[in-house]
Amino acid sequence: MTTVNHPSLQEVTHGDARSDARTVPPFAVVPGEQVKSVLEGREKAVVDVVEATYRLHGAGRTVNPPSSFLRFPDRPSSRIIALPASLGGRARVDGLKWISSFPENVSSAIPRASAVLILNDHETGYPFACMESSIISAARTAASAASAADWLSRGRQRPARLGFVGAGLIARYIHSYLAGTGWSFDEIGVHDVSAASAAGFRLYLEQSGATGRVTMHRGAEELVRSSDLVVFATVAARPHISDPSWFRHNPVVLHVSLRDLEPQVLLSATNVVDDIDHCLRAATSPHLTEQLTGSRAFLHGTLDDVMAGRVTVPADRPAVFSPFGLGILDLAVGRYVYDEVVESGELQVIDNFFHELRRYG
DSSP states (O other), X not given: OEEEOOOOHHHHHHOSTTOOOOOOOOEEEEOHHHXXXXXXXXXXXXXXXXXXXXXXXXXXXXXXXXXXXXXXXXXXXXXXXXXXXXXXSTTOEEEEEEXXXXXXXXXXXXXXXXXXXXXXXXXXXXXXXXXXXHHHHHHHHHXXXXXXXXXXXXXXXXXXXXXXXXXXXXXXXXHHHHHHTTXXXXXXXXXXXXXXXXXXXXXXXXXXXXXXXXXXXXXXXXXXXXXXXXXXXXXXXXXXXXXXXXXXXXXXXXXXXXXXXXXXXXXTSEEEXXXXXXXXXXXXXXXXXXXXXXXXXXXXXXXXXXXXTSSOOOTTSOEEEEOOOOHHHHHHHHHHHHHHHHHHTOEEEETTOSOOOSTTO
């Protein structure tokens, strides 16, 4: 492996603009340390990348097939998911995120999720990077949530009380992205079925210098009723919250974990998703609501629709954002990280990774 001051991908794959010759791009590995170094402190830039990607998707300049789930009869709580995607625009790139979720890891003090991201050259199809992607995945999820918090709060009093149902890594990233994009709160509520997770998240909040009083809640109802902005970041496999009256004060709800809310809760709210077809599958709360009602009328549109002004979010109802998590967001954030590493001159290229490059030897 060598570290090189690498040219841009555009230069590598296209060379002279007058030539149609194609060349095989060098293959690089971008470890988690580099990913974290690029993304740390750049929350606003990553939110901008995510919002630009939503706009490209809304304009039809992406390809985002359904995710494929690898499940195991002997490990029913675990899964590995493949998210293929293609991104248009200036930073064209294709690729695949391969992410596992093994909840039982937590009891062994290792993270539940692990992931890699493969980036493919748009012209030749050759992979040009393998990136540690659990950080990219968490960052794009948090950036999407921070963007939704902003857009769904417009036209209503800005939330001052933040509550987290679920206190794991994704909750930490969402808080850091809210703080990094200018949010501050009078109070931050925390509830998790694991006392250790709740205590760990509280310690993170205190050490991060988070604004506002931190309150630990014994139950989800108490937290929801006392929060203006509610984040669901659990590992729930099926809905466990069914009473719409908990949301009578019309909070903004970031339903990141997708399977916490019973259909009757969604039917009482304004519902915004990242992609309608993707969100209405895999037994998500919106999918169950469609099955119950036989209709998609309960969905008001996508976050891109809100950003473009095609959908207005009223202040007199709860507003729920349910993002399925699109592979194009991983590609966009991954490409952003890759380009920054190239710019730094620290790209780690695997010499001669592609070996058989002559058709007849």
